[in-house]
Amino acid sequence: xTHLTDQQIADALGGDPASxxxxxxxxxxxxxxxxLRDALRDVTDVDVPEPSxxxxxxxxxxxxxxxxxxxxxxxxxxxxxxxWATIAAALLVVAAVVFVPRTAREPEPRVAATKTVAPAVTxxxxxxxxxxxxxxxxxxxxxxxxxxxxxxxxLDYDAAREAGIVPRPGAVERAxxxxxxxxxxxxxxxxxxxxxRTGA
Amino acid sequence: MLDTDRARADDxxxxxxxxxGDRRAFDVLVxxxxxxxxxxxxxxxxxxxxxxxxxxxxxxRAYRALPKFERTSKFxxxxxxxxxxxxxxRLALKRPAHQTLDDSSAIRAPGETADxxxxxxxxxxxxxxxxxxLPKKQRATLILRAYHDLPHEEIAGILGSSxxxxxxxxxxxxxxxKKRLTNE
Numbered sequence: 001x002t003h004l005t006d007q008q009i010a011d012a013l014g015g016d017p018a019s020x021x022x023x024x025x026x027x028x029x030x031x032x033x034x035x036l037r038d039a040l041r042d043v044t045d046v047d048v049p050e051p052s053x054x055x056x057x058x059x060x061x062x063x064x065x066x067x068x069x070x071x072x073x074x075x076x077x078x079x080x081x082x083x084w085a086t087i088a089a090a091l092l093v094v095a096a097v098v099f100v101p102r103t104a105r106e107p108e109p110r111v112a113a114t115k116t117v118a119p120a121v122t123x124x125x126x127x128x129x130x131x132x133x134x135x136x137x138x139x140x141x142x143x144x145x146x147x148x149x150x151x152x153x154x155l156d157y158d159a160a161r162e163a164g165i166v167p168r169p170g171a172v173e174r175a176x177x178x179x180x181x182x183x184x185x186x187x188x189x190x191x192x193x194x195x196x197r198t199g200a
Numbered sequence: 201m202l203d204t205d206r207a208r209a210d211d212x213x214x215x216x217x218x219x220x221g222d223r224r225a226f227d228v229l230v231x232x233x234x235x236x237x238x239x240x241x242x243x244x245x246x247x248x249x250x251x252x253x254x255x256x257x258x259x260x261r262a263y264r265a266l267p268k269f270e271r272t273s274k275f276x277x278x279x280x281x282x283x284x285x286x287x288x289x290r291l292a293l294k295r296p297a298h299q300t301l302d303d304s305s306a307i308r309a310p311g312e313t314a315d316x317x318x319x320x321x322x323x324x325x326x327x328x329x330x331x332x333x334l335p336k337k338q339r340a341t342l343i344l345r346a347y348h349d350l351p352h353e354e355i356a357g358i359l360g361s362s363x364x365x366x367x368x369x370x371x372x373x374x375x376x377x378k379k380r381l382t383n384e
Contacts, residue, residue: 010352010367013374036371039378043331043346046324048242055252059238060230063259064223 004029013037201225211275219266226266230259233276236348237283243343244287246328254290258283273357280350281358284340291336330380337361338373345370 004012004022012019012033023030179187201209201217206228209217217225237258242251262282269278312320331339337359344355345366352366359366 006371007364007367010370013370014352035378036374039374039381040346042323042327042381043342043374043377045320046327048239048347049248051238051248051252056234059234059252059256060227063230063256063263064227066256066260067263 004032009033009036013040212271215266215269215271215275218263219269226263229275233279234259236276237279240280240283240343240348241287243331243347244291244339246332250290254286255283258286261286277354277357280344280348280354281360284344284358288336288340326381327377330377333380334373334376337365338369338376341366341369342373342377 003026004019008016008019008022009029009032012023012029013036023033176184176187201222201224203224206214206217206222206225209225209228211229211232214225214229218229234255238251238255241254241258242248245251245254258279262279265282269275331342334342340359341355344350344358345352350358352363352370355361355366356363361369
């Protein structure tokens with residue numbers, strides 16, 4: 001025997017004669033319908049508390065007041081305020097793209113490729129990284145570079161290595177591969193200078 | 201239109217009068233449907249404060265939308281649709297308030313003992329909580345079918361669903377409810 005579908009069971013709950021006839025002859029469907037009828041009875045037993053008569057006496061007046069006082073709702077895209085906000089946001093984005101200095105948006109220049117002149121560093125101010133880079137230049141007003149330089153001044157390479165601050169496997173090779181010709185030539189020059197300096 | 205005419209007019213005539221600028225005609229429509237709208241809202245949100253606010257909002261929206269009412273359905277169906285949308289929008293923004301026994305007060309029915317009233321109200325609170333956990337469409341279908349006794353076809357018009365979907369939602373709403381109430 002084919003059983004009732006969900007929709008036919010909904011019909012049976014509403015007293016549809018065709019579904020009711022099936023339910024009368026099918027215990028499985030009858031059990032389903034009875035279970036749902038119990039749930040429906042639980043639902044309909046729950047009533048809404050009736051507000052006080054005073055609530056109803058003033059309801060239409062409150063609706064009228066709301067109609068008169070509340071501004072009509074506008075769709076957000078039709079709201080002039082939203083339109084102006086959108087225009088202002090667009091202008092800000094354009095301004096940011098056009099006027100923010102290029103240096104702020106460009107990636108940090110690779111040291112080897114930089115052509116600017118390094119600020120003079122006296123012998124007393126020299127740090128290990130200065131020694132490694134020799135007279136390599138950096139932007140004079142670059143705070144980030146200054147921070148790296150000051151941190152590097154106290155750098156203990158062995159301690160750093162023990163702390164796990166080491167290049168990831170293949171990082172050096174990857175960096176070398178990514179250098180352009182000019183950078184690669186500069187790297188060779190730096191290595192040669194360092195070898196010569198240490199007498200290796 | 202005179203007050204006596206308004207009182208006798210059917211909804212369609214009142215809608216026409218209202219669109220023509222007779223504000224008092226809308227008052228009659230409000231008075232005629234306010235209980236149904238309030239009760240529908242209450243079924244969704246479970247508190248008097250929220251229900252009265254939502255019912256008011258539904259009538260304000262209906263008033264503003266009246267010129268666009270195409271009269272292809274009954275005014276009451278259209279008003280129900282607005283009300284359901286207002287309620288569903290509220291539910292999407294705000295979790296329903298946790299309902300305590302005091303919210304609906306265990307008022308004793310004639311001949312009912314105090315204990316029986318408390319038990320009945322506890323049962324009602326469990327059912328309300330179970331209904332509140334139903335998916336939105338199932339919940340709306342159940343409320344319109346069980347409490348407002350609307351036919352499947354009218355519910356389909358209100359919810360913008362097919363009649364088959366309404367029947368399926370009604371079935372699943374009851375099945376889910378049964379499961380939740382049994383598992384407690």
